[in-house]
Amino acid sequence: MAIFNIQKREIECKIVYYGPGRCGKTTNLEYIFKAFKKQVTGEMVSVDTEGDSTLFFDFLPLGLGKIKGCDVRVQIFTVPGQQKYSSTRKLVLKGVDGVVFVADSLEVRREKNMLSLKDLQQNLKDYGLSISRIPLVMQYNKRDLASEGLPIMSIEKMERDLNRQLKVPSFQASAIKGTGVGNTLQECLKMTLISLQRELKWSQ
Amino acid sequence: MSIKDKVKMLLKEAELYKGQRLLKESKNKYLEAISLIKTNELIPNKESLITAINKKIDFLNNGIVRWEQSASTPEVSPKVQDLIQKLFTSEDIKDNDAVKALKSAITLAKFGQYKRAINEFNNLVSIDHVSVAAAKNSIKCIVENATIEDAVAQYHQWVNKKTLKSDRIMVIRKYLQDIIDKTGSIISIDAPNSSEQKNVAPMYEMDEQDEDIIDITSIGIRFNHGPKKGEHIELDVSFQAGNVLSLIVSSSDKLLIESLKIGVRLDDMDFYSPIAIFKGSGVVESNTRIETGPKRGDYSLDIKIHSI
Numbered sequence: 001m002a003i004f005n006i007q008k009r010e011i012e013c014k015i016v017y018y019g020p021g022r023c024g025k026t027t028n029l030e031y032i033f034k035a036f037k038k039q040v041t042g043e044m045v046s047v048d049t050e051g052d053s054t055l056f057f058d059f060l061p062l063g064l065g066k067i068k069g070c071d072v073r074v075q076i077f078t079v080p081g082q083q084k085y086s087s088t089r090k091l092v093l094k095g096v097d098g099v100v101f102v103a104d105s106l107e108v109r110r111e112k113n114m115l116s117l118k119d120l121q122q123n124l125k126d127y128g129l130s131i132s133r134i135p136l137v138m139q140y141n142k143r144d145l146a147s148e149g150l151p152i153m154s155i156e157k158m159e160r161d162l163n164r165q166l167k168v169p170s171f172q173a174s175a176i177k178g179t180g181v182g183n184t185l186q187e188c189l190k191m192t193l194i195s196l197q198r199e200l201k202w203s204q
Numbered sequence: 205m206s207i208k209d210k211v212k213m214l215l216k217e218a219e220l221y222k223g224q225r226l227l228k229e230s231k232n233k234y235l236e237a238i239s240l241i242k243t244n245e246l247i248p249n250k251e252s253l254i255t256a257i258n259k260k261i262d263f264l265n266n267g268i269v270r271w272e273q274s275a276s277t278p279e280v281s282p283k284v285q286d287l288i289q290k291l292f293t294s295e296d297i298k299d300n301d302a303v304k305a306l307k308s309a310i311t312l313a314k315f316g317q318y319k320r321a322i323n324e325f326n327n328l329v330s331i332d333h334v335s336v337a338a339a340k341n342s343i344k345c346i347v348e349n350a351t352i353e354d355a356v357a358q359y360h361q362w363v364n365k366k367t368l369k370s371d372r373i374m375v376i377r378k379y380l381q382d383i384i385d386k387t388g389s390i391i392s393i394d395a396p397n398s399s400e401q402k403n404v405a406p407m408y409e410m411d412e413q414d415e416d417i418i419d420i421t422s423i424g425i426r427f428n429h430g431p432k433k434g435e436h437i438e439l440d441v442s443f444q445a446g447n448v449l450s451l452i453v454s455s456s457d458k459l460l461i462e463s464l465k466i467g468v469r470l471d472d473m474d475f476y477s478p479i480a481i482f483k484g485s486g487v488v489e490s491n492t493r494i495e496t497g498p499k500r501g502d503y504s505l506d507i508k509i510h511s512i
């Protein structure tokens with residue numbers, strides 16, 4: 001839930017990167033940390049396991065400066081995608097204002113993508129939020145792996161699997177190279193801020 | 205593509221999945237490669253090739269087992285714990301220091317950081333207006349992290365040191381006894397002192413400070429009378445404010461709406477939270493038809509948690 005301080009004209013909102021285990025959420029955040037130095041206002045913190053999977057979350061604070069006379073700060077989190085961390089995943093999602101759903105383009109991860117989207121829908125619902133109303137952006141990650149000879153899904157197929165009903169903006173990406181990472185984040189921020197402006201009736 | 209090339213490709217794929225740390229996917233590709241090799245006579249050095257691949261599979265299996273056996277909420281460093289408290293504790297300007305500390309400790313418990321959470325709860329047990337909540341949470345964490353016997357020992361320590369007022373300690377005793385009973389164990393805990401029991405209300409009503417303790421995500425109701433007698437239904441909580449839970453009931457479920465008239469007492473309820481299920485009771489506070497928006501026609505119900 002965004003924190004809005006009318007006196008100080010400050011707003012703090014929360015963006016969460018969601019998606020199945022190993023789909024590249026942490027890699028997205030690492031790239032943002034490196035590439036958006038000007039907006040990054042603190043260290044990136046990763047609480048992960050020995051095997052590099054996210055254990056609790058990654059956290060990165062951003063400052064977007066003044067928007068419509070308001071100082072906008074963003075907390076970006078990634079959830080642990082692996083099945084066994086379902087309870088922490090839900091805790092990290094709490095109070096979310098906007099979501100980036102990172103899907104893995106690898107054919108072998110098709111079902112995991114769909115299960116994770118369903119899990120997102122359920123967890124949002126448990127918090128009284130609706131997946132069809134929350135600011136949400138899709139990212140089809142690991143597109144680069146096609147050139148390595150690994151079977152990846154076509155965009156059409158991924159759209160059909162994941163975005164047929166939601167019809168949210170979607171982006172192709174290769175988080176490891178940084179392609180598409182910025183676009184994904186910017187669209188999610190834009191949608192989140194528009195939604196907050198409407199909700200909080202904040203303007204000049 | 206020749207068989208040899210196919211095998212090569214499978215092995216390369218397996219390597220790439222391993223590089224992504226997709227261990228199961230990698231293992232599957234190695235297994236596919238082995239079955240392909242087995243069915244083909246033309247591959248030279250079949251046996252040694254299979255042995256080499258099996259070694260790789262063993263390595264993956266080790267990784268998979270280690271991963272599956274690792275704890276899902278291990279203890280993390282104090283620095284990370286501090287950050288968890290800072291990032292995940294919801295603040296309210298009305299909260300005083302003790303309530304803030306209680307909320308912070310609850311955050312730690314939710315992330316499975318039981319040892320420190322127990323310490324923090326125990327430090328709050330002597331502070332009157334948070335004592336019950338702190339003691340209950342401490343007990344809950346000790347049971348999660350250690351044994352029921354440890355929880356009983358903690359309880360006795362509070363009794364001996366008179367850390368809690370007598371009416372409060374009775375509440376904790378009941379709470380602990382309920383946990384013990386649920387496990388089917390026969391441990392029974394002594395009442396502190398019979399003369400002190402007289403003033404104790406038989407049913408524990410939730411205090412103000414308990415409000416933020418648990419997030420209830422859904423509830424189960426077992427009806428013992430009324431039109432739904434004998435049925436058990438589950439409903440999602442759409443909103444929670446303190447100990448009042450709001451839910452939406454579809455207009456099509458007329459009997460259920462009937463059964464949940466204002467004032468109805470629900471004696472047999474399950475409260476599902478992200479960390480545990482609690483048994484308790486509740487009272488229907490309001491039952492109104494929604495007049496606008498997409499849920500028009502459905503009913504919005506408020507159920508107040510009576511005891512938990």
Ligand SMILES: Nc1nc2c(ncn2[C@@H]2O[C@H](COP(=O)(O)OP(=O)(O)OP(=O)(O)O)[C@@H](O)[C@H]2O)c(=O)[nH]1
Nearest residue numbers: 021022023024025026027053054081142174175176
């Ligand atoms: N080739 C390629 N590899 C990627 C890409 N994105 C992530 N990876 C790799 O995929 C693996 C998993 O990436 P992470 O960023 O840790 O995935 P995650 O979604 O945070 O995973 P969890 O924390 O377990 O939920 C790592 O080995 C990354 O290097 C990508 O775009 N291309």
Ligand SMILES: [Mg+2]
Nearest residue numbers: 025026053054
């Ligand atoms: Mg991660």
